[in-house]
Amino acid sequence: MEKVAIGIDLGGTNLKGIILTEKGESKHVTRIPTEAEKGGARVMENILTLIGMLVEKNGGTDSILGVGIGTPGFIDQDGLMLGGAENLPGWKGTQVFAPIMEKYGLKATGGNDVTVTALAELRFGAGKGVKNMVCFALGTGIGGGIALGGKLYKGSHGMAGELGHIVVETNGLQCNCGQKGCVERYASATGIVNLAKSLCTDPGVTTPFAEELRKDPSQVTSKMVYDYVAKNDYAAVSVHKTATDMLARAVGITLNSLAPDRVVLGGGVMMAGDVILDAVKENTKKYCWPAIYERCDMTIAQMGEDAGVMGSAAMVFDEFAGK
Ligand SMILES: [Zn+2]
Incomplete structure:
Protein backbone atom coordinates (compact mmCIF):
# COMPACT_ATOMS: atom_id res chain seq x y z
CA MET A 1 0.00 0.00 0.00
CA GLU A 121 11.33 23.78 -2.26
CA LEU A 122 14.02 21.25 -1.37
CA ARG A 123 11.90 18.21 -2.25
CA PHE A 124 9.76 19.45 -5.11
CA GLY A 125 10.92 22.90 -6.24
CA ALA A 126 13.95 25.16 -6.56
CA GLY A 127 16.09 23.02 -4.26
CA LYS A 128 15.61 19.66 -5.98
CA GLY A 129 18.82 17.64 -5.94
CA VAL A 130 20.53 20.00 -3.52
CA LYS A 131 21.78 19.00 -0.07
CA ASN A 132 22.43 22.30 1.69
CA MET A 133 20.07 25.17 1.02
CA VAL A 134 18.93 28.43 2.58
CA CYS A 135 15.56 30.06 1.78
CA PHE A 136 14.52 33.64 2.38
CA ALA A 137 10.76 34.27 2.08
CA LEU A 138 10.15 37.96 1.45
CA GLY A 139 6.58 38.72 2.43
CA THR A 140 5.01 41.09 4.96
CA GLY A 141 8.00 40.11 7.10
CA ILE A 142 10.93 37.87 6.19
CA GLY A 143 10.83 34.21 7.11
CA GLY A 144 13.45 31.64 6.42
CA GLY A 145 14.29 28.00 6.21
CA ILE A 146 17.52 26.04 6.30
CA ALA A 147 18.06 22.57 4.87
CA LEU A 148 21.26 20.72 5.75
CA GLY A 149 22.30 17.31 4.49
CA GLY A 150 19.05 17.03 2.52
CA LYS A 151 16.85 17.58 5.57
CA LEU A 152 15.07 20.53 7.09
CA TYR A 153 17.14 21.92 9.94
CA LYS A 154 14.78 22.93 12.74
CA GLY A 155 17.31 23.84 15.42
CA SER A 156 16.78 23.50 19.14
CA HIS A 157 13.13 23.98 20.12
CA GLY A 158 12.17 24.42 16.46
CA MET A 159 13.61 27.91 16.41
CA ALA A 160 16.08 27.77 13.50
CA GLY A 161 15.56 29.76 10.33
CA GLU A 162 14.62 33.18 11.72
CA LEU A 163 16.66 34.76 8.95
CA GLY A 164 14.49 37.89 8.85
CA HIS A 165 15.87 38.89 12.23
CA ILE A 166 19.52 38.86 11.26
CA VAL A 167 20.73 42.33 12.24
CA VAL A 168 22.17 44.07 9.19
CA GLU A 169 22.39 47.64 10.48
CA THR A 170 23.83 48.70 13.83
CA ASN A 171 21.32 50.91 15.65
CA GLY A 172 18.99 50.51 12.68
CA LEU A 173 15.21 50.60 12.50
CA GLN A 174 13.31 49.20 15.47
CA CYS A 175 11.89 45.71 14.84
CA ASN A 176 8.88 44.06 16.52
CA CYS A 177 11.21 41.34 17.84
CA GLY A 178 12.97 43.86 20.10
CA GLN A 179 16.19 44.17 18.10
CA LYS A 180 17.16 47.10 15.93
CA GLY A 181 18.22 46.85 12.30
CA CYS A 182 16.76 43.43 11.40
CA VAL A 183 16.86 42.70 7.67
CA GLU A 184 13.07 42.43 7.52
CA ARG A 185 12.82 46.12 8.43
CA TYR A 186 14.45 46.88 5.05
CA ALA A 187 13.81 44.09 2.56
CA SER A 188 10.32 42.72 3.33
CA ALA A 189 7.32 44.21 1.52
CA THR A 190 6.68 46.35 4.60
CA GLY A 191 10.33 47.34 4.81
CA ILE A 192 10.49 48.35 1.16
CA VAL A 193 7.33 50.47 1.51
CA ASN A 194 8.72 52.15 4.62
CA LEU A 195 12.02 52.91 2.88
CA ALA A 196 10.04 54.45 0.01
CA LYS A 197 7.94 56.56 2.35
CA SER A 198 10.88 57.92 4.29
CA LEU A 199 12.76 58.81 1.11
CA CYS A 200 9.85 60.31 -0.81
CA THR A 201 8.23 62.42 1.89
CA ASP A 202 11.11 64.81 1.18
CA PRO A 203 9.55 67.31 -1.27
CA GLY A 204 13.02 67.74 -2.81
CA VAL A 205 12.64 64.28 -4.36
CA THR A 206 10.66 64.97 -7.52
CA THR A 207 10.59 61.75 -9.52
CA PRO A 208 7.23 60.43 -10.85
CA PHE A 209 7.27 57.68 -8.21
CA ALA A 210 7.88 60.17 -5.37
CA GLU A 211 5.07 62.37 -6.62
CA GLU A 212 2.64 59.47 -6.84
CA LEU A 213 3.65 58.33 -3.36
CA ARG A 214 3.03 61.77 -1.85
CA LYS A 215 -0.53 61.84 -3.28
CA ASP A 216 -1.48 58.94 -0.99
CA PRO A 217 1.35 57.23 0.91
CA SER A 218 -1.11 54.64 2.30
CA GLN A 219 -1.57 53.16 -1.18
CA VAL A 220 2.11 52.40 -1.78
CA THR A 221 3.06 48.74 -2.17
CA SER A 222 6.34 46.98 -2.88
CA LYS A 223 4.90 46.06 -6.28
CA MET A 224 4.41 49.75 -7.05
CA VAL A 225 8.03 50.42 -6.09
CA TYR A 226 9.13 47.71 -8.54
CA ASP A 227 6.82 48.95 -11.29
CA TYR A 228 8.76 52.22 -11.08
CA VAL A 229 12.11 50.43 -10.81
CA ALA A 230 11.23 48.93 -14.21
CA LYS A 231 10.80 52.50 -15.52
CA ASN A 232 14.19 53.40 -14.05
CA ASP A 233 12.66 55.95 -11.67
CA TYR A 234 15.55 57.32 -9.62
CA ALA A 235 13.76 57.30 -6.24
CA ALA A 236 12.36 53.78 -6.69
CA VAL A 237 15.77 52.49 -7.83
CA SER A 238 17.34 54.06 -4.75
CA VAL A 239 14.89 52.16 -2.50
CA HIS A 240 15.63 48.96 -4.43
CA LYS A 241 19.38 49.46 -3.98
CA THR A 242 19.07 49.88 -0.22
CA ALA A 243 16.68 46.92 0.18
CA THR A 244 18.78 44.51 -1.88
CA ASP A 245 22.01 45.62 -0.21
CA MET A 246 20.50 44.96 3.22
CA LEU A 247 19.23 41.57 2.07
CA ALA A 248 22.66 40.73 0.67
CA ARG A 249 24.23 41.40 4.08
CA ALA A 250 21.95 38.76 5.61
CA VAL A 251 22.55 36.35 2.72
CA GLY A 252 26.31 36.82 3.13
CA ILE A 253 26.11 35.96 6.83
CA THR A 254 24.22 32.73 6.08
CA LEU A 255 26.72 31.84 3.34
CA ASN A 256 29.69 32.33 5.60
CA SER A 257 27.94 30.35 8.36
CA LEU A 258 26.58 27.43 6.36
CA ALA A 259 28.27 27.37 2.92
CA PRO A 260 25.10 26.12 1.20
CA ASP A 261 24.89 24.92 -2.40
CA ARG A 262 21.96 27.18 -3.12
CA VAL A 263 20.10 30.22 -1.81
CA VAL A 264 16.42 30.46 -2.75
CA LEU A 265 14.57 33.77 -2.64
CA GLY A 266 10.78 33.50 -2.44
CA GLY A 267 7.66 35.25 -1.14
CA GLY A 268 5.41 37.89 -2.67
CA VAL A 269 8.17 40.48 -3.08
CA MET A 270 9.95 38.13 -5.49
CA MET A 271 7.13 38.64 -8.01
CA ALA A 272 9.49 41.41 -9.14
CA GLY A 273 11.83 38.59 -10.19
CA ASP A 274 15.30 38.87 -11.67
CA VAL A 275 15.81 42.55 -10.85
CA ILE A 276 15.97 41.60 -7.15
CA LEU A 277 17.77 38.30 -7.68
CA ASP A 278 20.51 39.92 -9.79
CA ALA A 279 21.05 42.78 -7.34
CA VAL A 280 21.24 40.46 -4.33
CA LYS A 281 23.67 38.18 -6.17
CA GLU A 282 25.92 41.11 -7.02
CA ASN A 283 25.77 42.71 -3.56
CA THR A 284 26.38 39.45 -1.70
CA LYS A 285 29.93 39.42 -3.09
CA LYS A 286 30.72 42.24 -0.67
CA TYR A 287 29.55 40.27 2.35
CA CYS A 288 30.86 36.78 1.79
CA TRP A 289 34.14 34.94 1.47
CA PRO A 290 34.74 34.54 -2.30
CA ALA A 291 35.49 30.80 -2.18
CA ILE A 292 32.09 30.17 -0.61
CA TYR A 293 30.27 32.63 -2.85
CA GLU A 294 31.61 30.96 -5.99
CA ARG A 295 30.26 27.57 -4.95
CA CYS A 296 26.74 28.74 -4.16
CA ASP A 297 24.06 29.62 -6.69
CA MET A 298 21.05 31.78 -6.09
CA THR A 299 17.60 31.32 -7.56
CA ILE A 300 13.92 32.20 -7.22
CA ALA A 301 11.46 29.91 -5.40
CA GLN A 302 9.26 27.73 -7.60
CA MET A 303 6.57 26.44 -5.27
CA GLY A 304 3.26 28.24 -5.34
ZN1 LIG B 1 13.63 41.53 14.27
Whole structure:
Protein backbone atom coordinates (compact mmCIF):
# COMPACT_ATOMS: atom_id res chain seq x y z
CA MET A 1 0.00 0.00 0.00
CA GLU A 2 1.40 3.39 -0.96
CA LYS A 3 1.99 5.50 2.09
CA VAL A 4 0.65 9.04 2.26
CA ALA A 5 1.10 11.93 4.69
CA ILE A 6 -1.30 14.58 5.88
CA GLY A 7 -0.01 18.15 5.85
CA ILE A 8 -1.77 21.01 7.61
CA ASP A 9 -0.94 24.68 7.00
CA LEU A 10 -2.22 26.86 9.80
CA GLY A 11 -3.05 30.36 8.59
CA GLY A 12 -4.70 33.25 10.41
CA THR A 13 -7.83 32.85 8.25
CA ASN A 14 -7.85 29.30 6.91
CA LEU A 15 -6.59 25.87 7.81
CA LYS A 16 -5.46 24.08 4.70
CA GLY A 17 -4.97 20.34 4.55
CA ILE A 18 -3.43 17.99 1.99
CA ILE A 19 -3.01 14.26 1.45
CA LEU A 20 0.40 13.89 -0.20
CA THR A 21 2.40 10.98 -1.57
CA GLU A 22 6.14 10.77 -1.00
CA LYS A 23 6.74 11.82 -4.62
CA GLY A 24 4.83 15.02 -3.97
CA GLU A 25 1.61 14.04 -5.69
CA SER A 26 -1.40 15.70 -4.10
CA LYS A 27 -4.35 13.31 -3.58
CA HIS A 28 -6.65 15.86 -2.03
CA VAL A 29 -6.56 19.46 -0.78
CA THR A 30 -9.22 21.11 1.35
CA ARG A 31 -9.63 24.01 3.73
CA ILE A 32 -11.80 25.17 6.61
CA PRO A 33 -11.84 28.43 8.61
CA THR A 34 -9.23 28.68 11.39
CA GLU A 35 -11.51 30.75 13.67
CA ALA A 36 -8.36 32.21 15.24
CA GLU A 37 -10.40 34.81 17.13
CA LYS A 38 -12.11 32.03 19.13
CA GLY A 39 -8.84 31.05 20.81
CA GLY A 40 -6.28 28.27 20.85
CA ALA A 41 -8.60 25.48 22.00
CA ARG A 42 -11.01 26.13 19.11
CA VAL A 43 -8.14 26.23 16.60
CA MET A 44 -6.98 22.83 17.87
CA GLU A 45 -10.53 21.44 17.57
CA ASN A 46 -10.66 22.71 14.00
CA ILE A 47 -7.33 21.07 13.19
CA LEU A 48 -8.74 17.77 14.47
CA THR A 49 -11.89 18.26 12.38
CA LEU A 50 -9.79 18.91 9.27
CA ILE A 51 -7.65 15.82 9.92
CA GLY A 52 -10.90 13.84 10.31
CA MET A 53 -12.10 15.06 6.91
CA LEU A 54 -8.80 14.05 5.30
CA VAL A 55 -8.79 10.64 7.01
CA GLU A 56 -12.32 10.00 5.72
CA LYS A 57 -11.33 11.08 2.20
CA ASN A 58 -8.37 8.68 2.42
CA GLY A 59 -10.64 5.80 3.49
CA GLY A 60 -9.09 5.43 6.96
CA THR A 61 -5.73 5.84 8.63
CA ASP A 62 -3.99 2.61 7.53
CA SER A 63 -1.92 4.17 4.77
CA ILE A 64 -1.28 7.44 6.60
CA LEU A 65 2.27 7.74 7.92
CA GLY A 66 1.53 10.75 10.10
CA VAL A 67 0.49 14.39 10.25
CA GLY A 68 2.75 17.41 9.69
CA ILE A 69 1.70 20.79 11.03
CA GLY A 70 3.05 24.10 9.72
CA THR A 71 2.21 26.84 12.19
CA PRO A 72 3.14 30.48 12.72
CA GLY A 73 5.58 30.87 15.60
CA PHE A 74 7.68 28.21 17.29
CA ILE A 75 6.57 24.63 17.86
CA ASP A 76 9.00 22.40 19.77
CA GLN A 77 9.84 18.76 19.07
CA ASP A 78 7.15 17.60 21.50
CA GLY A 79 4.37 19.64 19.89
CA LEU A 80 4.21 22.47 22.40
CA MET A 81 3.61 25.97 21.03
CA LEU A 82 6.34 28.19 22.50
CA GLY A 83 4.95 31.46 21.13
CA GLY A 84 5.71 33.87 18.33
CA ALA A 85 2.27 33.54 16.70
CA GLU A 86 0.69 36.90 17.49
CA ASN A 87 -2.08 36.44 14.91
CA LEU A 88 -3.37 33.41 16.88
CA PRO A 89 -4.49 34.55 20.35
CA GLY A 90 -4.24 31.79 22.95
CA TRP A 91 -2.28 29.48 20.63
CA LYS A 92 0.90 29.76 22.73
CA GLY A 93 1.02 26.92 25.27
CA THR A 94 -1.20 24.62 23.17
CA GLN A 95 -0.10 20.98 22.94
CA VAL A 96 -0.60 20.10 19.29
CA PHE A 97 0.63 16.52 18.82
CA ALA A 98 -0.99 14.65 21.73
CA PRO A 99 -4.65 15.27 20.71
CA ILE A 100 -3.89 14.00 17.17
CA MET A 101 -2.42 10.77 18.54
CA GLU A 102 -5.29 10.45 21.01
CA LYS A 103 -8.08 10.95 18.46
CA TYR A 104 -6.65 9.26 15.35
CA GLY A 105 -3.67 7.22 16.56
CA LEU A 106 -1.44 9.20 14.18
CA LYS A 107 2.06 10.47 14.91
CA ALA A 108 2.55 14.17 14.36
CA THR A 109 5.43 16.53 13.70
CA GLY A 110 5.59 20.28 13.24
CA GLY A 111 7.52 23.28 12.09
CA ASN A 112 7.23 27.00 11.49
CA ASP A 113 4.88 27.70 8.56
CA VAL A 114 7.52 29.55 6.56
CA THR A 115 10.38 27.23 7.47
CA VAL A 116 8.45 24.23 6.12
CA THR A 117 8.07 25.90 2.72
CA ALA A 118 11.86 25.53 2.43
CA LEU A 119 11.37 21.76 2.69
CA ALA A 120 8.79 21.93 -0.11
CA GLU A 121 11.33 23.78 -2.26
CA LEU A 122 14.02 21.25 -1.37
CA ARG A 123 11.90 18.21 -2.25
CA PHE A 124 9.76 19.45 -5.11
CA GLY A 125 10.92 22.90 -6.24
CA ALA A 126 13.95 25.16 -6.56
CA GLY A 127 16.09 23.02 -4.26
CA LYS A 128 15.61 19.66 -5.98
CA GLY A 129 18.82 17.64 -5.94
CA VAL A 130 20.53 20.00 -3.52
CA LYS A 131 21.78 19.00 -0.07
CA ASN A 132 22.43 22.30 1.69
CA MET A 133 20.07 25.17 1.02
CA VAL A 134 18.93 28.43 2.58
CA CYS A 135 15.56 30.06 1.78
CA PHE A 136 14.52 33.64 2.38
CA ALA A 137 10.76 34.27 2.08
CA LEU A 138 10.15 37.96 1.45
CA GLY A 139 6.58 38.72 2.43
CA THR A 140 5.01 41.09 4.96
CA GLY A 141 8.00 40.11 7.10
CA ILE A 142 10.93 37.87 6.19
CA GLY A 143 10.83 34.21 7.11
CA GLY A 144 13.45 31.64 6.42
CA GLY A 145 14.29 28.00 6.21
CA ILE A 146 17.52 26.04 6.30
CA ALA A 147 18.06 22.57 4.87
CA LEU A 148 21.26 20.72 5.75
CA GLY A 149 22.30 17.31 4.49
CA GLY A 150 19.05 17.03 2.52
CA LYS A 151 16.85 17.58 5.57
CA LEU A 152 15.07 20.53 7.09
CA TYR A 153 17.14 21.92 9.94
CA LYS A 154 14.78 22.93 12.74
CA GLY A 155 17.31 23.84 15.42
CA SER A 156 16.78 23.50 19.14
CA HIS A 157 13.13 23.98 20.12
CA GLY A 158 12.17 24.42 16.46
CA MET A 159 13.61 27.91 16.41
CA ALA A 160 16.08 27.77 13.50
CA GLY A 161 15.56 29.76 10.33
CA GLU A 162 14.62 33.18 11.72
CA LEU A 163 16.66 34.76 8.95
CA GLY A 164 14.49 37.89 8.85
CA HIS A 165 15.87 38.89 12.23
CA ILE A 166 19.52 38.86 11.26
CA VAL A 167 20.73 42.33 12.24
CA VAL A 168 22.17 44.07 9.19
CA GLU A 169 22.39 47.64 10.48
CA THR A 170 23.83 48.70 13.83
CA ASN A 171 21.32 50.91 15.65
CA GLY A 172 18.99 50.51 12.68
CA LEU A 173 15.21 50.60 12.50
CA GLN A 174 13.31 49.20 15.47
CA CYS A 175 11.89 45.71 14.84
CA ASN A 176 8.88 44.06 16.52
CA CYS A 177 11.21 41.34 17.84
CA GLY A 178 12.97 43.86 20.10
CA GLN A 179 16.19 44.17 18.10
CA LYS A 180 17.16 47.10 15.93
CA GLY A 181 18.22 46.85 12.30
CA CYS A 182 16.76 43.43 11.40
CA VAL A 183 16.86 42.70 7.67
CA GLU A 184 13.07 42.43 7.52
CA ARG A 185 12.82 46.12 8.43
CA TYR A 186 14.45 46.88 5.05
CA ALA A 187 13.81 44.09 2.56
CA SER A 188 10.32 42.72 3.33
CA ALA A 189 7.32 44.21 1.52
CA THR A 190 6.68 46.35 4.60
CA GLY A 191 10.33 47.34 4.81
CA ILE A 192 10.49 48.35 1.16
CA VAL A 193 7.33 50.47 1.51
CA ASN A 194 8.72 52.15 4.62
CA LEU A 195 12.02 52.91 2.88
CA ALA A 196 10.04 54.45 0.01
CA LYS A 197 7.94 56.56 2.35
CA SER A 198 10.88 57.92 4.29
CA LEU A 199 12.76 58.81 1.11
CA CYS A 200 9.85 60.31 -0.81
CA THR A 201 8.23 62.42 1.89
CA ASP A 202 11.11 64.81 1.18
CA PRO A 203 9.55 67.31 -1.27
CA GLY A 204 13.02 67.74 -2.81
CA VAL A 205 12.64 64.28 -4.36
CA THR A 206 10.66 64.97 -7.52
CA THR A 207 10.59 61.75 -9.52
CA PRO A 208 7.23 60.43 -10.85
CA PHE A 209 7.27 57.68 -8.21
CA ALA A 210 7.88 60.17 -5.37
CA GLU A 211 5.07 62.37 -6.62
CA GLU A 212 2.64 59.47 -6.84
CA LEU A 213 3.65 58.33 -3.36
CA ARG A 214 3.03 61.77 -1.85
CA LYS A 215 -0.53 61.84 -3.28
CA ASP A 216 -1.48 58.94 -0.99
CA PRO A 217 1.35 57.23 0.91
CA SER A 218 -1.11 54.64 2.30
CA GLN A 219 -1.57 53.16 -1.18
CA VAL A 220 2.11 52.40 -1.78
CA THR A 221 3.06 48.74 -2.17
CA SER A 222 6.34 46.98 -2.88
CA LYS A 223 4.90 46.06 -6.28
CA MET A 224 4.41 49.75 -7.05
CA VAL A 225 8.03 50.42 -6.09
CA TYR A 226 9.13 47.71 -8.54
CA ASP A 227 6.82 48.95 -11.29
CA TYR A 228 8.76 52.22 -11.08
CA VAL A 229 12.11 50.43 -10.81
CA ALA A 230 11.23 48.93 -14.21
CA LYS A 231 10.80 52.50 -15.52
CA ASN A 232 14.19 53.40 -14.05
CA ASP A 233 12.66 55.95 -11.67
CA TYR A 234 15.55 57.32 -9.62
CA ALA A 235 13.76 57.30 -6.24
CA ALA A 236 12.36 53.78 -6.69
CA VAL A 237 15.77 52.49 -7.83
CA SER A 238 17.34 54.06 -4.75
CA VAL A 239 14.89 52.16 -2.50
CA HIS A 240 15.63 48.96 -4.43
CA LYS A 241 19.38 49.46 -3.98
CA THR A 242 19.07 49.88 -0.22
CA ALA A 243 16.68 46.92 0.18
CA THR A 244 18.78 44.51 -1.88
CA ASP A 245 22.01 45.62 -0.21
CA MET A 246 20.50 44.96 3.22
CA LEU A 247 19.23 41.57 2.07
CA ALA A 248 22.66 40.73 0.67
CA ARG A 249 24.23 41.40 4.08
CA ALA A 250 21.95 38.76 5.61
CA VAL A 251 22.55 36.35 2.72
CA GLY A 252 26.31 36.82 3.13
CA ILE A 253 26.11 35.96 6.83
CA THR A 254 24.22 32.73 6.08
CA LEU A 255 26.72 31.84 3.34
CA ASN A 256 29.69 32.33 5.60
CA SER A 257 27.94 30.35 8.36
CA LEU A 258 26.58 27.43 6.36
CA ALA A 259 28.27 27.37 2.92
CA PRO A 260 25.10 26.12 1.20
CA ASP A 261 24.89 24.92 -2.40
CA ARG A 262 21.96 27.18 -3.12
CA VAL A 263 20.10 30.22 -1.81
CA VAL A 264 16.42 30.46 -2.75
CA LEU A 265 14.57 33.77 -2.64
CA GLY A 266 10.78 33.50 -2.44
CA GLY A 267 7.66 35.25 -1.14
CA GLY A 268 5.41 37.89 -2.67
CA VAL A 269 8.17 40.48 -3.08
CA MET A 270 9.95 38.13 -5.49
CA MET A 271 7.13 38.64 -8.01
CA ALA A 272 9.49 41.41 -9.14
CA GLY A 273 11.83 38.59 -10.19
CA ASP A 274 15.30 38.87 -11.67
CA VAL A 275 15.81 42.55 -10.85
CA ILE A 276 15.97 41.60 -7.15
CA LEU A 277 17.77 38.30 -7.68
CA ASP A 278 20.51 39.92 -9.79
CA ALA A 279 21.05 42.78 -7.34
CA VAL A 280 21.24 40.46 -4.33
CA LYS A 281 23.67 38.18 -6.17
CA GLU A 282 25.92 41.11 -7.02
CA ASN A 283 25.77 42.71 -3.56
CA THR A 284 26.38 39.45 -1.70
CA LYS A 285 29.93 39.42 -3.09
CA LYS A 286 30.72 42.24 -0.67
CA TYR A 287 29.55 40.27 2.35
CA CYS A 288 30.86 36.78 1.79
CA TRP A 289 34.14 34.94 1.47
CA PRO A 290 34.74 34.54 -2.30
CA ALA A 291 35.49 30.80 -2.18
CA ILE A 292 32.09 30.17 -0.61
CA TYR A 293 30.27 32.63 -2.85
CA GLU A 294 31.61 30.96 -5.99
CA ARG A 295 30.26 27.57 -4.95
CA CYS A 296 26.74 28.74 -4.16
CA ASP A 297 24.06 29.62 -6.69
CA MET A 298 21.05 31.78 -6.09
CA THR A 299 17.60 31.32 -7.56
CA ILE A 300 13.92 32.20 -7.22
CA ALA A 301 11.46 29.91 -5.40
CA GLN A 302 9.26 27.73 -7.60
CA MET A 303 6.57 26.44 -5.27
CA GLY A 304 3.26 28.24 -5.34
CA GLU A 305 0.63 28.59 -2.66
CA ASP A 306 0.69 24.88 -1.76
CA ALA A 307 4.28 25.15 -0.45
CA GLY A 308 3.06 25.29 3.17
CA VAL A 309 0.93 22.14 3.13
CA MET A 310 3.38 20.23 0.94
CA GLY A 311 6.32 21.10 3.17
CA SER A 312 4.30 20.14 6.25
CA ALA A 313 3.46 16.75 4.74
CA ALA A 314 7.04 16.25 3.52
CA MET A 315 8.28 16.51 7.13
CA VAL A 316 6.27 13.37 7.89
CA PHE A 317 8.13 11.31 5.27
CA ASP A 318 11.46 12.71 6.47
CA GLU A 319 10.83 11.93 10.10
CA PHE A 320 8.61 8.83 10.16
CA ALA A 321 9.31 6.83 6.98
CA GLY A 322 10.96 3.51 7.75
CA LYS A 323 10.12 3.77 11.44
ZN1 LIG B 1 13.63 41.53 14.27
